[in-house]
Amino acid sequence: MEAFHATVASLFGLVVGSFLNVVIWRLPRGENLSRPRSACPGCGTLIAWYDNIPVLSWILLGARCRGCKSPIRWRYPAVEALTGALFLLAWQSHGSDAVTAAIVALFLAALVAISFIDLDHRIIPDAISKPGMVLFLLVAPFNGLHAGVEWINGAKPGLNALLGAGIGIAVGMGTILLIRAVGSWMLKKEAMGLGDVKLLGLIGAVVGPLPCLYALALACLGGAVIGGVMFAIGRRRPMPCGVEVVGTGAHRDLTATFERMRVGETGLEVRGAPPAEVKTPVRVALVLPATRILEDDDAHLALEGNIASVEGEGDERMWILEITKHTDDDAERVGLFSMSYKYIPFGPFLAFGGALCAIYGREVHWALSVGYPSLFHR
Numbered sequence: 006m007e008a009f010h011a012t013v014a015s016l017f018g019l020v021v022g023s024f025l026n027v028v029i030w031r032l033p034r035g036e037n038l039s040r041p042r043s044a045c046p047g048c049g050t051l052i053a054w055y056d057n058i059p060v061l062s063w064i065l066l067g068a069r070c071r072g073c074k075s076p077i078r079w080r081y082p083a084v085e086a087l088t089g090a091l092f093l094l095a096w097q098s099h100g101s102d103a104v105t106a107a108i109v110a111l112f113l114a115a116l117v118a119i120s121f122i123d124l125d126h127r128i129i130p131d132a133i134s135k136p137g138m139v140l141f142l143l144v145a146p147f148n149g150l151h152a153g154v155e156w157i158n159g160a161k162p163g164l165n166a167l168l169g170a171g172i173g174i175a176v177g178m179g180t181i182l183l184i185r186a187v188g189s190w191m192l193k194k195e196a197m198g199l200g201d202v203k204l205l206g207l208i209g210a211v212v213g214p215l216p217c218l219y220a221l222a223l224a225c226l227g228g229a230v231i232g233g234v235m236f237a238i239g240r241r242r243p244m245p246c247g248v249e250v251v252g253t254g255a256h257r258d259l260t261a262t263f264e265r266m267r268v269g270e271t272g273l274e275v276r277g278a279p280p281a282e283v284k285t286p287v288r289v290a291l292v293l294p295a296t297r298i299l300e301d302d303d304a305h306l307a308l309e310g311n312i313a314s315v316e317g318e319g320d321e322r323m324w325i326l327e328i329t330k331h332t333d334d335d336a337e338r339v340g341l342f343s344m345s346y347k348y349i350p351f352g353p354f355l356a357f358g359g360a361l362c363a364i365y366g367r368e369v370h371w372a373l374s375v376g377y378p379s380l381f382h383r
């Protein structure tokens with residue numbers, strides 16, 4: 006019976022992961038999440054249900070579209086498998102309390118969507134973090150992670166749980182706001198995005214005030230390790246992803262979003278899988294999302310240029326663009342743009358810390374607390 010429940014949790018996670026792929030793609034683009042049905046970006050064919058089975062279809066199709074054989078990114082099955090694994094962990098750690106397990110699973114799903122949207126666009130969408138805070142505050146009385154903590158002696162458990170979630174939100178948001186203020190003053194530039202403020206608020210609403218500080222500590226630890234490794238191997242940071250290249254003239258129908266781009270020696274190098282065969286040269290207009298660390302607003306940087314050459318095959322195909330003109334009047338923007346690939350998004354690290362606290366709360370508390378009063382029970 007135990008194995009049956011675990012299997013159901015994992016399968017449900019796989020299906021939710023499939024939906025998260027849609028959220029990750031469409032939400033930052035302002036598209037409707039339920040319509041139209043998913044289609045191949047290469048040939049526009051609607052994806053049949055039997056080609057849309059999580060992970061399995063990707064393997065059976067050999068990572069290619071059934072119609073046009075254009076490659077399907079490995080990230081789609083990876084997000085599905087990750088969500089399946091997280092749902093299994095949520096069930097294993099909280100299975101004795103099904104409601105808490107469901108709350109934790111929903112929280113983990115939100116963290117997956119937030120992490121990949123942050124990686125792609127350097128944005129933590131308010132559309133997830135804000136309603137998430139409200140929802141997890143409202144369900145706090147049913148969330149076992151808040152149980153056993155008495156904020157008011159003798160008050161009903163439900164009230165104490167609501168207080169735990171509310172104080173969690175305040176501590177989470179307040180801490181990042183404080184770090185932002187100190188960091189901005191010391192570095193003379195924006196140290197952390199407002200999206201991170203709301204993300205730690207969301208984490209605090211689910212796990213409570215002390216564990217949300219643990220999540221922040223784990224995020225800093227993870228960031229230091231990953232940042233250190235990347236510095237050590239001398240890898241140049243890729244640019245904010247999700248760059249849209251829109252063709253004009255003879256290639257008016259050419260619209261593609263690419264996974265990675267960077268400033269290379271030959272110009273702007275865009276790596277990804279173009280939807281169809283394109284002859285060079287072609288005029289392109291690049292619309293780059295302004296990164297958080299440089300700009301407070303959502304301004305876009307528009308560049309125009311030609312595809313000078315195409316290198317590589319399939320997923321590794323790289324378009325080398327020669328930028329001839331940037332349509333933004335602010336000339337300094339181009340300089341800012343090349344600076345910005347030093348920026349590592351913090352959202353995925355916060356999500357990692359939050360997930361660890363929600364799944365392995367007791368172990369994290371044991372590892373990070375030195376003689377704290379036991380504020381956190383699972």
Ligand SMILES: [Zn+2]
Nearest residue numbers: 045048070073
């Ligand atoms: Zn296709």
